Amino acid sequence: MYEERPARLDGAVLWTLTTQVGAPPVPVLPDGCMDVIWCDGRLLVAGPDTVAHVPETGASRYAGIRFAPGDAPALLGVPASELRDRRVELGALWGGARARRLGERVADAPEPAAVLEALALRRAAGAPASDPLLRAVVRRLQAGRPVAETAEAVGLGARQLHRRSLDAFGYGPKTLARILRLQRALALVRAGLPYAEAALRAGCVDQAHLARETRAMAGTTLSAYASDWAKRDTPQPSGSSTTA
Incomplete structure (x- = not known):
C-alpha cells in the first residue's frame, strides 16, 4: 500500500510503501524530483530519472521524502546532474557512519518518514534558499x-x-x-x-x-x-x- 502526505518542508512530500513478498515491482516514472529513501534498513538517494526505473525486488517496507524539483541538491550537497538516473547510498554522500546512525533512527521510529522530514528541515535551515x-x-x-x-x-x-x-x-x-x-x-x-x-x-x-x-x-x-x-x-x- 502506498500513502503520501505533504511535508512541512515547502513543496516536499512524505510517503510510505509496503509491498507484498513476491509482488512484481512497479516501474517508477520520471517526474523531475529527487528522493531520500529508507528501505528495509538502507538509506538511498534517488536521483532525477529520464526513463522509467524498475526497483529491485526484496525490500518490503519503504519510507521517503520527495523534494520539489530543484530543491534537493542544496540539501544534499551534490549537483543533481551527478545523480541523474542513479540510486546512490546516502553514505556515499555523507559518510557511512553518519548514514548508519540516521538509518537506525529511521528504523526505530514509529513513523520512519517523519525522521526524514526532520532531517530535511534541519538541512534546509542551514542551506541557501531555493532559487x-x-x-x-x-x-x-x-x-x-x-x-x-x-x-x-x-x-x-x-x-x-x-x-x-x-x-x-x-x-x-x-x-x-x-x-x-x-x-x-x-x-x-x-x-x-x-x-x-x-x-x-x-x-x-x-x-x-x-x-x-x-x-x-x-x-x-x-x-x-x-x-x-x-x-x-x-x-x-x-x-x-x-x-x-
Whole structure:
C-alpha cells in the first residue's frame, strides 16, 4: 500500500510503501524530483530519472521524502546532474557512519518518514534558499509554457538556463519540460480521459506524439499503462518514489 502526505518542508512530500513478498515491482516514472529513501534498513538517494526505473525486488517496507524539483541538491550537497538516473547510498554522500546512525533512527521510529522530514528541515535551515528563478521555471514548465518563453520570462539566456538546470534538476529545461508534460498527460489518462484528449490538453501535438513519449520515457504503451493502473488495488507512486 502506498500513502503520501505533504511535508512541512515547502513543496516536499512524505510517503510510505509496503509491498507484498513476491509482488512484481512497479516501474517508477520520471517526474523531475529527487528522493531520500529508507528501505528495509538502507538509506538511498534517488536521483532525477529520464526513463522509467524498475526497483529491485526484496525490500518490503519503504519510507521517503520527495523534494520539489530543484530543491534537493542544496540539501544534499551534490549537483543533481551527478545523480541523474542513479540510486546512490546516502553514505556515499555523507559518510557511512553518519548514514548508519540516521538509518537506525529511521528504523526505530514509529513513523520512519517523519525522521526524514526532520532531517530535511534541519538541512534546509542551514542551506541557501531555493532559487526563486528556478522555482518560476518549474511553475511555467508545469503549466506547459515553452522553454524559450520561460527563459525570457525569468531573464536568463538559453545557455545560462541550461547550465543552472543541470545543477538543479539533473538535466536541461527541455528534458524537464518533456517529463512534466508526460506527467500531466498520464494524470489525465488515469482520470479516464481518452488518449487523444489527454495528449492535446497536456500539450502534445497529438495522440501519436504522446504514445512516442510514453514509450520513450515510461518504457510502455499508453494502453498497457492504463491497463496496469486500472488493475492496482491501491495508488502507487507515479514518480521517483521507490528505490533502486
